[in-house]
Amino acid sequence: MKAYRAIVSARFRMMLQYRAAAAAGLGTQLFWGFIRIMIFTAFYRFAKAPQPMTLEQVVSYVWLGQAMFAMLPWSVEPDLRVMIRSGNVAYELLRPVDLYWLWFSRSVARRSAPTLLRAVPMFIIAGLFFGLRAPQSVGVAAAWLAAMAGAFVLSCAISTILSISLLWTVSGEGVMVLMSGAAWLLSGMIIPLPLFPDWAQGILAFLPFRGVADAPYRVYMGNIPLNEVWVVLAHQLAWIAAFVVVGRALVGRGLRRLAVQGG
Amino acid sequence: MLDDVRLYFKYISVSVRSQMQYRASFVMQSVGQLLITGIDFLGIWALFDRFGGLEGWTLTEVALLYGMVSVAFTFADAMSAGFDLFSATVRNGDFDRMLVRPRSTVLQVIGQELTMRRVGRLAQGTAVLVWAAWAIEAPWSAPKALLLAAAIAGGTSIFVGLFILQGTMCFWTTESLEIMNTLTYGGRESISYPLSIFRPWFRRFFIFVVPLAAVNYFPALAILEHEDPLGTPVVVQWSSPLVGFAFLLVALQVWKIGVRHYRSTGS
Numbered sequence: 001m002k003a004y005r006a007i008v009s010a011r012f013r014m015m016l017q018y019r020a021a022a023a024a025g026l027g028t029q030l031f032w033g034f035i036r037i038m039i040f041t042a043f044y045r046f047a048k049a050p051q052p053m054t055l056e057q058v059v060s061y062v063w064l065g066q067a068m069f070a071m072l073p074w075s076v077e078p079d080l081r082v083m084i085r086s087g088n089v090a091y092e093l094l095r096p097v098d099l100y101w102l103w104f105s106r107s108v109a110r111r112s113a114p115t116l117l118r119a120v121p122m123f124i125i126a127g128l129f130f131g132l133r134a135p136q137s138v139g140v141a142a143a144w145l146a147a148m149a150g151a152f153v154l155s156c157a158i159s160t161i162l163s164i165s166l167l168w169t170v171s172g173e174g175v176m177v178l179m180s181g182a183a184w185l186l187s188g189m190i191i192p193l194p195l196f197p198d199w200a201q202g203i204l205a206f207l208p209f210r211g212v213a214d215a216p217y218r219v220y221m222g223n224i225p226l227n228e229v230w231v232v233l234a235h236q237l238a239w240i241a242a243f244v245v246v247g248r249a250l251v252g253r254g255l256r257r258l259a260v261q262g263g
Numbered sequence: 264m265l266d267d268v269r270l271y272f273k274y275i276s277v278s279v280r281s282q283m284q285y286r287a288s289f290v291m292q293s294v295g296q297l298l299i300t301g302i303d304f305l306g307i308w309a310l311f312d313r314f315g316g317l318e319g320w321t322l323t324e325v326a327l328l329y330g331m332v333s334v335a336f337t338f339a340d341a342m343s344a345g346f347d348l349f350s351a352t353v354r355n356g357d358f359d360r361m362l363v364r365p366r367s368t369v370l371q372v373i374g375q376e377l378t379m380r381r382v383g384r385l386a387q388g389t390a391v392l393v394w395a396a397w398a399i400e401a402p403w404s405a406p407k408a409l410l411l412a413a414a415i416a417g418g419t420s421i422f423v424g425l426f427i428l429q430g431t432m433c434f435w436t437t438e439s440l441e442i443m444n445t446l447t448y449g450g451r452e453s454i455s456y457p458l459s460i461f462r463p464w465f466r467r468f469f470i471f472v473v474p475l476a477a478v479n480y481f482p483a484l485a486i487l488e489h490e491d492p493l494g495t496p497v498v499v500q501w502s503s504p505l506v507g508f509a510f511l512l513v514a515l516q517v518w519k520i521g522v523r524h525y526r527s528t529g530s
Contacts, residue, residue, distance in 0.1 A: 024442065031445045034465070035453045042460035043314045051313070177295035181302045190306035195313045 003097050004105045011109030026121055029066040033126070036062045040191075052194040056133065057221045061192045063132040064217045067122035070114035071151070072187060072212055073158035074180040076166060077106055084166050093255070100244075100251045103163050107156040115152075136222050143229045147216035150236035155212045157243035158183070164247055167254030188214035194223070208239040267370055274374030282379045289380055296383030304329065304391055307455070320457050323398040324487055329455040330392025331411070332479050335418025336451045337385045342419075343426035345375035350433045359527050368522055369515065372430065401488040410482050410501060417478035417507025422447060424514030425473065431514075431521035450475050459492045466493075474510055477503035 037059055044055040053061070080103065083089045095102060126132035135141040162179055184190055186209035193204050193214040204210055215232040218224040224232060282289060307329065311322040345352075349372065352358050361371045396403070396411075429443035450473055458466055458480040469476045484491050485500035 027442060028445050028449075031449055032452075035449060038461050038465065039310075039453075039456055042456070043310055043317055046316065046318055047314050177292070177299055181295075181299035185302045185305060190302070191309055196309050197312050 004101055007102065007105045008109045008112070011106065012113045014109075025070075025118060026125075029069065029118065029122065030125065033062055033066045033130070037130075053192060053223060056131070057223055058192055058195075059131045060133050060221050061188070061217050063122065063126040063130065064220060065189050065213060067119040067126070068115060068148075068151075068213065069189070070118050071111050071155050072183055072189065073155045073162065074183050076159065076162040076176055077103070077110060080106070080163050080166060099255070100160070100164075100248045104156060104160045104247075107159045107163065108152075111152065111156060111159075133221065135220055139226055140219070140222055143226055144216060144220040147219045147229065147232050147236070150233055150240070151212045151216045154208065154236050154240050154243070157240050157247065158208065158212070161243055161247045161250070164250045164254060167250075167257075183209055183212070186210065187212050188217070192217075194218070205235075208243070211236040211239055267367070270366065271370060271374050274371075275377045278374075278376045279379060292380040293383035293386075296380060297387050298383075300333070300384045300387040304387070317457065318460055318492075319490075323395050324483075324489065325456060326391050326395035327399060327487065328457065328479055328483050330388055330395050331414055331483065332418060332451055332454050332475070333388030334385065334392055335415045335478065336422050336447075337381050337388055338415075338419040339422030339426060341378045341381040341385075342373060343423055344378045345372040346426040346430035348375075349430035353433045353525075356527055358525065362522075362525075369427070369518060399487060401486065407486050410485060410504070413504040414478050414482035414507075417504035418475070420507040420511035421473070421475055421478055422451075424511040425450070427511075427514045427518050431518050434521040434525045446473055454479050474503075474506045477506035 040058045040062070041055060044051070044058070080089070083092065092099065092102065123132065127134065135144055162176070186193075186204065186207055188210065193210055194201075196204060204214075211232070215224065215235070219229055219232060304326075307325060308322065311317070311325070317325065340347075352361075352372070358368075361368050364371065425443065425447050429447070432443070450469065453461065453465070454469060454475045458469065458476045461469075466476070481495060481500045481503040483489070484495070485497065491500075
């Protein structure tokens with residue numbers, strides 16, 4: 001356990017070095033948030049039927065997405081890609097720790113620091129000036145934090161599986177493009193999931209992606225009531241368990257056939 | 264001039280041949296781009312499915328806006344890889360070599376690469392555009408087809424201009440700035456929707472500062488024979504694509520100023 005903690009904390013501190021990038025990213029994210037919100041506002045202005053979410057909720061949803069954006073499983077570890085292509089992955093195999101949890105820790109570290117750096121200023125700016133509402137009660141806030149923790153672990157588990165897939169595909173280009181697209185659309189980053197057609201809601205609720213963004217955001221704004229939060233958490237936990245089990249099995253099989261590329 | 268064109272095609276054929284060495288990777292990346300941009304349009308479709316319309320605009324009309332900007336952006340993006348990655352050229356001193364060759368620097372930078380895998384995105388944009396052109400109610404005519412072509416050419420010019428400006432900034436900053444992505448990608452995203460839905464400050468930005476509206480929204484109004492809540496005269500709608508070419512000329516002038524300002528990093 002100590003070894004994994006050391007890996008996380010060392011990489012966390014490394015990621016904290018990129019403060020200028022975080023500042024530039026914040027500006028970009030604000031601009032994107034504005035564009036999305038203006039588009040949704042226009043759609044709502046002429047909406048005839050009542051919608052599954054109010055416009056205020058959609059605005060909060062967009063800002064939460066912009067704040068938590070760095071957490072989503074939309075890429076494989078760039079370091080690992082380089083390692084597998086260059087053959088340095090052999091060093092990873094030499095370390096006296098379990099490879100799955102080693103890569104999982106890398107994923108945790110890569111997500112935590114940038115998420116903090118982007119989320120905190122985004123919450124302050126969007127909360128003060130641009131209509132991000134605070135949670136209605138302390139209970140809702142606590143439920144949201146729990147769902148957010150679940151989302152974080154789920155996101156890391158998905159991205160670890162993507163990293164493991166590199167053992168087969170090496171370049172990872174194709175997997176990455178497809179996964180980032182799927183994660184983007186199905187987690188609610190393009191449009192909030194409740195606004196998708198009604199017939200799609202069942203599939204969306206089943207798939208793992210809503211657990212990384214849509215579900216915790218809707219807990220935050222009370223769109224998912226407190227007495228249904230356990231469904232969100234159970235959904236996240238079930239998928240986390242599935243991804244970990246499959247991931248560990250894949251690591252075993254992948255290592256048996258891994259040919260290290262040169263020296 | 265003719266000589267420059269011939270040289271450009273020579274550059275490009277080298278670039279294309281080198282990319283075709285990795286055929287499997289090319290196919291996979293193209294298909295990937297096709298799917299991922301398809302997802303993009305799925306979002307617009309879902310919103311129309313849910314809300315039924317957007318301030319008097321139908322899905323097919325918005326699809327025309329989307330297709331126009333998507334095709335223009337893709338052309339520009341494929342051509343401008345040299346400018347997009349210009350910070351590397353400055354950092355490792357390759358630009359010094361370009362300066363000593365007896366050809367224009369713009370030609371050399373733009374000749375570095377024609378990104379073939381964009382063909383996937385081009386296919387998606389073209390498909391949406393063709394579908395929209397077929398499905399809109401307003402009748403087509405030869406002048407309208409010409410206007411559409413001019414608007415796409417003008418749009419390509421603006422995006423190329425933006426990439427050139429992004430490269431030009433490297434003369435001062437060495438690093439490429441993320442902020443320019445806001446204009447290129449953010450511009451493409453927002454201009455796929457009718458300009459009239461945005462707030463006034465935002466509209467003015469895309470009319471007067473980065474005139475993307477002039478190569479998309481205004482000509483589209485003329486093609487669709489759509490009433491403009493902003494009240495632009497028909498003359499403006501038909502002539503606005505020219506603004507795109509003007510923007511490119513300005514960007515080229517700024518580039519020249521940048522080149523004069525250039526100081527090698529010494530590496």
